[in-house]
Amino acid sequence: MIATSLTQASPLVWVSSITGIIFVTSLAQDYKHANLFGAIFSVTLAILSFEANFFGNALMNILFSVPVSLYAWYRSSRPSPGRYTLTLPQAIGWGALSVILLLCSIWFSVHSGSFMPIYDGISTMLPIIALVMMAFRLKEQWWIWLLFNALELVMWFKASGIQQGLWAVFAMKVIFLVNSVIGLIHWYRSAQQS
Incomplete structure:
Protein backbone atom coordinates (compact mmCIF):
# COMPACT_ATOMS: atom_id res chain seq x y z
CA MET A 1 0.00 0.00 0.00
CA ILE A 2 2.89 2.35 0.77
CA ALA A 3 4.44 1.59 -2.63
CA THR A 4 1.05 2.26 -4.24
CA SER A 5 0.90 5.71 -2.65
CA LEU A 6 4.51 6.57 -3.34
CA THR A 7 4.38 5.66 -7.02
CA GLN A 8 0.96 7.17 -7.78
CA ALA A 9 -0.14 3.76 -8.98
CA SER A 10 -3.51 3.31 -10.61
CA PRO A 11 -6.58 2.30 -8.60
CA LEU A 12 -6.37 -1.10 -10.30
CA VAL A 13 -2.87 -1.64 -8.91
CA TRP A 14 -4.16 -0.61 -5.49
CA VAL A 15 -7.13 -3.03 -5.63
CA SER A 16 -4.88 -5.80 -6.97
CA SER A 17 -2.36 -5.25 -4.19
CA ILE A 18 -4.95 -5.34 -1.42
CA THR A 19 -6.88 -8.37 -2.72
CA GLY A 20 -3.64 -10.19 -3.47
CA ILE A 21 -2.27 -9.66 0.01
CA ILE A 22 -5.57 -10.72 1.61
CA PHE A 23 -5.62 -13.78 -0.65
CA VAL A 24 -2.12 -15.07 0.04
CA THR A 25 -2.12 -14.37 3.78
CA SER A 26 -5.53 -15.98 4.28
CA LEU A 27 -4.54 -18.93 2.07
CA ALA A 28 -1.44 -19.60 4.15
CA GLN A 29 -3.64 -19.65 7.26
CA ASP A 30 -6.18 -21.93 5.50
CA TYR A 31 -9.05 -19.42 5.72
CA LYS A 32 -12.01 -20.93 3.86
CA HIS A 33 -12.86 -17.80 1.84
CA ALA A 34 -9.27 -17.15 0.73
CA ASN A 35 -9.89 -18.38 -2.79
CA LEU A 36 -12.70 -15.89 -3.38
CA PHE A 37 -10.11 -13.15 -2.90
CA GLY A 38 -7.86 -15.20 -5.18
CA ALA A 39 -10.40 -15.01 -8.00
CA ILE A 40 -10.74 -11.23 -7.64
CA PHE A 41 -6.97 -10.86 -7.48
CA SER A 42 -6.54 -13.01 -10.60
CA VAL A 43 -8.84 -10.77 -12.62
CA THR A 44 -6.94 -7.62 -11.62
CA LEU A 45 -3.55 -9.25 -12.14
CA ALA A 46 -4.59 -10.46 -15.59
CA ILE A 47 -5.25 -6.87 -16.64
CA LEU A 48 -1.97 -5.62 -15.13
CA SER A 49 -0.03 -8.49 -16.73
CA PHE A 50 -1.49 -7.70 -20.14
CA GLU A 51 -0.55 -4.04 -19.73
CA ALA A 52 3.04 -5.09 -18.84
CA ASN A 53 3.22 -7.39 -21.92
CA PHE A 54 3.32 -10.57 -19.83
CA PHE A 55 0.82 -12.24 -22.17
CA GLY A 56 1.13 -15.79 -20.88
CA ASN A 57 0.66 -14.54 -17.35
CA ALA A 58 -2.42 -12.56 -18.37
CA LEU A 59 -4.02 -15.55 -20.08
CA MET A 60 -3.18 -17.89 -17.21
CA ASN A 61 -4.81 -15.57 -14.70
CA ILE A 62 -8.04 -14.97 -16.56
CA LEU A 63 -8.55 -18.40 -18.15
CA PHE A 64 -7.23 -20.63 -15.39
CA SER A 65 -6.66 -18.91 -12.05
CA VAL A 66 -10.15 -17.43 -11.83
CA PRO A 67 -12.03 -20.70 -12.47
CA VAL A 68 -9.70 -22.80 -10.29
CA SER A 69 -9.87 -20.25 -7.47
CA LEU A 70 -13.66 -20.33 -7.63
CA TYR A 71 -13.61 -24.15 -7.62
CA ALA A 72 -11.21 -24.18 -4.65
CA TRP A 73 -13.48 -21.69 -2.85
CA TYR A 74 -16.47 -23.98 -3.47
CA ARG A 75 -14.47 -27.00 -2.31
CA SER A 76 -13.30 -25.20 0.84
CA SER A 77 -16.91 -24.47 1.81
CA ARG A 78 -17.49 -28.21 2.17
CA PRO A 79 -16.26 -30.20 5.18
CA SER A 80 -12.46 -30.09 5.17
CA PRO A 81 -10.90 -33.35 4.05
CA GLY A 82 -7.55 -32.36 5.53
CA ARG A 83 -4.22 -31.88 3.83
CA TYR A 84 -2.45 -34.42 1.68
CA THR A 85 1.11 -35.35 0.79
CA LEU A 86 2.18 -36.72 -2.58
CA THR A 87 3.48 -40.26 -2.73
CA LEU A 88 6.67 -40.87 -4.73
CA PRO A 89 4.83 -42.14 -7.85
CA GLN A 90 2.46 -39.16 -7.67
CA ALA A 91 5.40 -36.76 -7.31
CA ILE A 92 7.08 -38.30 -10.37
CA GLY A 93 3.83 -37.96 -12.34
CA TRP A 94 3.35 -34.35 -11.26
CA GLY A 95 6.99 -33.63 -12.12
CA ALA A 96 6.78 -35.14 -15.61
CA LEU A 97 3.52 -33.36 -16.38
CA SER A 98 4.98 -30.12 -15.05
CA VAL A 99 8.03 -30.32 -17.32
CA ILE A 100 5.85 -30.91 -20.39
CA LEU A 101 3.54 -28.03 -19.48
CA LEU A 102 6.48 -25.72 -18.75
CA LEU A 103 8.05 -26.42 -22.14
CA CYS A 104 4.75 -25.72 -23.94
CA SER A 105 4.28 -22.52 -21.97
CA ILE A 106 7.80 -21.30 -22.74
CA TRP A 107 7.26 -22.02 -26.43
CA PHE A 108 4.05 -19.96 -26.38
CA SER A 109 5.72 -17.05 -24.59
CA VAL A 110 8.68 -17.02 -26.96
CA HIS A 111 6.36 -16.91 -29.98
CA SER A 112 3.89 -14.36 -28.54
CA GLY A 113 6.36 -11.47 -28.23
CA SER A 114 6.40 -11.51 -24.44
CA PHE A 115 8.63 -8.95 -22.65
CA MET A 116 10.57 -11.73 -20.87
CA PRO A 117 9.54 -14.93 -22.66
CA ILE A 118 11.38 -17.58 -20.62
CA TYR A 119 10.36 -16.02 -17.28
CA ASP A 120 6.83 -15.41 -18.57
CA GLY A 121 6.52 -18.99 -19.81
CA ILE A 122 7.69 -20.50 -16.55
CA SER A 123 5.66 -18.10 -14.40
CA THR A 124 2.59 -18.86 -16.49
CA MET A 125 2.66 -22.57 -15.77
CA LEU A 126 3.93 -22.71 -12.17
CA PRO A 127 0.79 -21.17 -10.66
CA ILE A 128 -1.41 -23.48 -12.74
CA ILE A 129 0.40 -26.44 -11.20
CA ALA A 130 0.25 -24.86 -7.74
CA LEU A 131 -3.44 -23.95 -8.07
CA VAL A 132 -4.39 -27.52 -8.99
CA MET A 133 -2.33 -28.75 -6.06
CA MET A 134 -4.07 -26.15 -3.86
CA ALA A 135 -7.52 -27.32 -5.00
CA PHE A 136 -6.55 -30.87 -3.93
CA ARG A 137 -5.03 -29.55 -0.68
CA LEU A 138 -1.54 -30.91 -1.38
CA LYS A 139 0.99 -29.36 0.96
CA GLU A 140 3.71 -29.54 -1.73
CA GLN A 141 1.96 -26.65 -3.43
CA TRP A 142 3.98 -24.29 -1.22
CA TRP A 143 7.27 -25.30 -2.86
CA ILE A 144 5.78 -24.34 -6.24
CA TRP A 145 4.43 -21.05 -4.84
CA LEU A 146 7.87 -20.28 -3.40
CA LEU A 147 9.59 -20.81 -6.76
CA PHE A 148 6.85 -18.93 -8.62
CA LEU A 153 9.76 -10.90 -8.04
CA VAL A 154 12.45 -10.71 -10.73
CA MET A 155 9.90 -10.12 -13.51
CA TRP A 156 8.02 -7.33 -11.78
CA PHE A 157 11.27 -5.71 -10.60
CA LYS A 158 12.34 -5.42 -14.23
CA ALA A 159 8.88 -4.23 -15.32
CA SER A 160 8.85 -1.66 -12.49
CA GLY A 161 12.06 -0.18 -13.85
CA ILE A 162 10.20 0.54 -17.09
CA GLN A 163 6.79 1.57 -15.73
CA GLN A 164 7.06 3.39 -12.40
CA GLY A 165 3.44 2.67 -11.44
CA LEU A 166 4.26 -1.03 -11.14
CA TRP A 167 6.43 -0.69 -8.02
CA ALA A 168 3.36 -1.52 -5.95
CA VAL A 169 3.06 -4.85 -7.76
CA PHE A 170 6.75 -5.51 -7.04
CA ALA A 171 6.20 -4.71 -3.34
CA MET A 172 3.21 -7.05 -3.32
CA LYS A 173 5.37 -9.81 -4.83
CA VAL A 174 7.88 -9.37 -1.99
CA ILE A 175 5.03 -9.96 0.46
CA PHE A 176 3.91 -12.98 -1.57
CA LEU A 177 7.39 -14.49 -1.41
CA VAL A 178 7.55 -14.05 2.36
CA ASN A 179 4.05 -15.48 2.64
CA SER A 180 5.11 -18.55 0.61
CA VAL A 181 7.67 -19.30 3.29
CA ILE A 182 5.05 -18.76 6.02
CA GLY A 183 2.52 -20.99 4.22
CA LEU A 184 5.13 -23.70 3.71
CA ILE A 185 6.03 -23.70 7.40
CA HIS A 186 2.40 -23.49 8.57
CA TRP A 187 1.11 -26.31 6.34
CA TYR A 188 4.05 -28.62 7.11
CA ARG A 189 3.72 -28.03 10.87
CA SER A 190 -0.02 -28.66 10.67
CA ALA A 191 0.60 -31.89 8.78
CA GLN A 192 3.08 -33.07 11.42
CA GLN A 193 0.59 -32.36 14.22
CA SER A 194 -2.21 -34.36 12.58
Missing part, protein backbone atom coordinates in the same frame (compact mmCIF):
# COMPACT_ATOMS: atom_id res chain seq x y z
CA ASN A 149 6.95 -15.92 -6.29
CA ALA A 150 10.74 -15.69 -6.50
CA LEU A 151 10.52 -15.69 -10.30
CA GLU A 152 7.69 -13.14 -10.30
Whole structure:
Protein backbone atom coordinates (compact mmCIF):
# COMPACT_ATOMS: atom_id res chain seq x y z
CA MET A 1 0.00 0.00 0.00
CA ILE A 2 2.89 2.35 0.77
CA ALA A 3 4.44 1.59 -2.63
CA THR A 4 1.05 2.26 -4.24
CA SER A 5 0.90 5.71 -2.65
CA LEU A 6 4.51 6.57 -3.34
CA THR A 7 4.38 5.66 -7.02
CA GLN A 8 0.96 7.17 -7.78
CA ALA A 9 -0.14 3.76 -8.98
CA SER A 10 -3.51 3.31 -10.61
CA PRO A 11 -6.58 2.30 -8.60
CA LEU A 12 -6.37 -1.10 -10.30
CA VAL A 13 -2.87 -1.64 -8.91
CA TRP A 14 -4.16 -0.61 -5.49
CA VAL A 15 -7.13 -3.03 -5.63
CA SER A 16 -4.88 -5.80 -6.97
CA SER A 17 -2.36 -5.25 -4.19
CA ILE A 18 -4.95 -5.34 -1.42
CA THR A 19 -6.88 -8.37 -2.72
CA GLY A 20 -3.64 -10.19 -3.47
CA ILE A 21 -2.27 -9.66 0.01
CA ILE A 22 -5.57 -10.72 1.61
CA PHE A 23 -5.62 -13.78 -0.65
CA VAL A 24 -2.12 -15.07 0.04
CA THR A 25 -2.12 -14.37 3.78
CA SER A 26 -5.53 -15.98 4.28
CA LEU A 27 -4.54 -18.93 2.07
CA ALA A 28 -1.44 -19.60 4.15
CA GLN A 29 -3.64 -19.65 7.26
CA ASP A 30 -6.18 -21.93 5.50
CA TYR A 31 -9.05 -19.42 5.72
CA LYS A 32 -12.01 -20.93 3.86
CA HIS A 33 -12.86 -17.80 1.84
CA ALA A 34 -9.27 -17.15 0.73
CA ASN A 35 -9.89 -18.38 -2.79
CA LEU A 36 -12.70 -15.89 -3.38
CA PHE A 37 -10.11 -13.15 -2.90
CA GLY A 38 -7.86 -15.20 -5.18
CA ALA A 39 -10.40 -15.01 -8.00
CA ILE A 40 -10.74 -11.23 -7.64
CA PHE A 41 -6.97 -10.86 -7.48
CA SER A 42 -6.54 -13.01 -10.60
CA VAL A 43 -8.84 -10.77 -12.62
CA THR A 44 -6.94 -7.62 -11.62
CA LEU A 45 -3.55 -9.25 -12.14
CA ALA A 46 -4.59 -10.46 -15.59
CA ILE A 47 -5.25 -6.87 -16.64
CA LEU A 48 -1.97 -5.62 -15.13
CA SER A 49 -0.03 -8.49 -16.73
CA PHE A 50 -1.49 -7.70 -20.14
CA GLU A 51 -0.55 -4.04 -19.73
CA ALA A 52 3.04 -5.09 -18.84
CA ASN A 53 3.22 -7.39 -21.92
CA PHE A 54 3.32 -10.57 -19.83
CA PHE A 55 0.82 -12.24 -22.17
CA GLY A 56 1.13 -15.79 -20.88
CA ASN A 57 0.66 -14.54 -17.35
CA ALA A 58 -2.42 -12.56 -18.37
CA LEU A 59 -4.02 -15.55 -20.08
CA MET A 60 -3.18 -17.89 -17.21
CA ASN A 61 -4.81 -15.57 -14.70
CA ILE A 62 -8.04 -14.97 -16.56
CA LEU A 63 -8.55 -18.40 -18.15
CA PHE A 64 -7.23 -20.63 -15.39
CA SER A 65 -6.66 -18.91 -12.05
CA VAL A 66 -10.15 -17.43 -11.83
CA PRO A 67 -12.03 -20.70 -12.47
CA VAL A 68 -9.70 -22.80 -10.29
CA SER A 69 -9.87 -20.25 -7.47
CA LEU A 70 -13.66 -20.33 -7.63
CA TYR A 71 -13.61 -24.15 -7.62
CA ALA A 72 -11.21 -24.18 -4.65
CA TRP A 73 -13.48 -21.69 -2.85
CA TYR A 74 -16.47 -23.98 -3.47
CA ARG A 75 -14.47 -27.00 -2.31
CA SER A 76 -13.30 -25.20 0.84
CA SER A 77 -16.91 -24.47 1.81
CA ARG A 78 -17.49 -28.21 2.17
CA PRO A 79 -16.26 -30.20 5.18
CA SER A 80 -12.46 -30.09 5.17
CA PRO A 81 -10.90 -33.35 4.05
CA GLY A 82 -7.55 -32.36 5.53
CA ARG A 83 -4.22 -31.88 3.83
CA TYR A 84 -2.45 -34.42 1.68
CA THR A 85 1.11 -35.35 0.79
CA LEU A 86 2.18 -36.72 -2.58
CA THR A 87 3.48 -40.26 -2.73
CA LEU A 88 6.67 -40.87 -4.73
CA PRO A 89 4.83 -42.14 -7.85
CA GLN A 90 2.46 -39.16 -7.67
CA ALA A 91 5.40 -36.76 -7.31
CA ILE A 92 7.08 -38.30 -10.37
CA GLY A 93 3.83 -37.96 -12.34
CA TRP A 94 3.35 -34.35 -11.26
CA GLY A 95 6.99 -33.63 -12.12
CA ALA A 96 6.78 -35.14 -15.61
CA LEU A 97 3.52 -33.36 -16.38
CA SER A 98 4.98 -30.12 -15.05
CA VAL A 99 8.03 -30.32 -17.32
CA ILE A 100 5.85 -30.91 -20.39
CA LEU A 101 3.54 -28.03 -19.48
CA LEU A 102 6.48 -25.72 -18.75
CA LEU A 103 8.05 -26.42 -22.14
CA CYS A 104 4.75 -25.72 -23.94
CA SER A 105 4.28 -22.52 -21.97
CA ILE A 106 7.80 -21.30 -22.74
CA TRP A 107 7.26 -22.02 -26.43
CA PHE A 108 4.05 -19.96 -26.38
CA SER A 109 5.72 -17.05 -24.59
CA VAL A 110 8.68 -17.02 -26.96
CA HIS A 111 6.36 -16.91 -29.98
CA SER A 112 3.89 -14.36 -28.54
CA GLY A 113 6.36 -11.47 -28.23
CA SER A 114 6.40 -11.51 -24.44
CA PHE A 115 8.63 -8.95 -22.65
CA MET A 116 10.57 -11.73 -20.87
CA PRO A 117 9.54 -14.93 -22.66
CA ILE A 118 11.38 -17.58 -20.62
CA TYR A 119 10.36 -16.02 -17.28
CA ASP A 120 6.83 -15.41 -18.57
CA GLY A 121 6.52 -18.99 -19.81
CA ILE A 122 7.69 -20.50 -16.55
CA SER A 123 5.66 -18.10 -14.40
CA THR A 124 2.59 -18.86 -16.49
CA MET A 125 2.66 -22.57 -15.77
CA LEU A 126 3.93 -22.71 -12.17
CA PRO A 127 0.79 -21.17 -10.66
CA ILE A 128 -1.41 -23.48 -12.74
CA ILE A 129 0.40 -26.44 -11.20
CA ALA A 130 0.25 -24.86 -7.74
CA LEU A 131 -3.44 -23.95 -8.07
CA VAL A 132 -4.39 -27.52 -8.99
CA MET A 133 -2.33 -28.75 -6.06
CA MET A 134 -4.07 -26.15 -3.86
CA ALA A 135 -7.52 -27.32 -5.00
CA PHE A 136 -6.55 -30.87 -3.93
CA ARG A 137 -5.03 -29.55 -0.68
CA LEU A 138 -1.54 -30.91 -1.38
CA LYS A 139 0.99 -29.36 0.96
CA GLU A 140 3.71 -29.54 -1.73
CA GLN A 141 1.96 -26.65 -3.43
CA TRP A 142 3.98 -24.29 -1.22
CA TRP A 143 7.27 -25.30 -2.86
CA ILE A 144 5.78 -24.34 -6.24
CA TRP A 145 4.43 -21.05 -4.84
CA LEU A 146 7.87 -20.28 -3.40
CA LEU A 147 9.59 -20.81 -6.76
CA PHE A 148 6.85 -18.93 -8.62
CA ASN A 149 6.95 -15.92 -6.29
CA ALA A 150 10.74 -15.69 -6.50
CA LEU A 151 10.52 -15.69 -10.30
CA GLU A 152 7.69 -13.14 -10.30
CA LEU A 153 9.76 -10.90 -8.04
CA VAL A 154 12.45 -10.71 -10.73
CA MET A 155 9.90 -10.12 -13.51
CA TRP A 156 8.02 -7.33 -11.78
CA PHE A 157 11.27 -5.71 -10.60
CA LYS A 158 12.34 -5.42 -14.23
CA ALA A 159 8.88 -4.23 -15.32
CA SER A 160 8.85 -1.66 -12.49
CA GLY A 161 12.06 -0.18 -13.85
CA ILE A 162 10.20 0.54 -17.09
CA GLN A 163 6.79 1.57 -15.73
CA GLN A 164 7.06 3.39 -12.40
CA GLY A 165 3.44 2.67 -11.44
CA LEU A 166 4.26 -1.03 -11.14
CA TRP A 167 6.43 -0.69 -8.02
CA ALA A 168 3.36 -1.52 -5.95
CA VAL A 169 3.06 -4.85 -7.76
CA PHE A 170 6.75 -5.51 -7.04
CA ALA A 171 6.20 -4.71 -3.34
CA MET A 172 3.21 -7.05 -3.32
CA LYS A 173 5.37 -9.81 -4.83
CA VAL A 174 7.88 -9.37 -1.99
CA ILE A 175 5.03 -9.96 0.46
CA PHE A 176 3.91 -12.98 -1.57
CA LEU A 177 7.39 -14.49 -1.41
CA VAL A 178 7.55 -14.05 2.36
CA ASN A 179 4.05 -15.48 2.64
CA SER A 180 5.11 -18.55 0.61
CA VAL A 181 7.67 -19.30 3.29
CA ILE A 182 5.05 -18.76 6.02
CA GLY A 183 2.52 -20.99 4.22
CA LEU A 184 5.13 -23.70 3.71
CA ILE A 185 6.03 -23.70 7.40
CA HIS A 186 2.40 -23.49 8.57
CA TRP A 187 1.11 -26.31 6.34
CA TYR A 188 4.05 -28.62 7.11
CA ARG A 189 3.72 -28.03 10.87
CA SER A 190 -0.02 -28.66 10.67
CA ALA A 191 0.60 -31.89 8.78
CA GLN A 192 3.08 -33.07 11.42
CA GLN A 193 0.59 -32.36 14.22
CA SER A 194 -2.21 -34.36 12.58
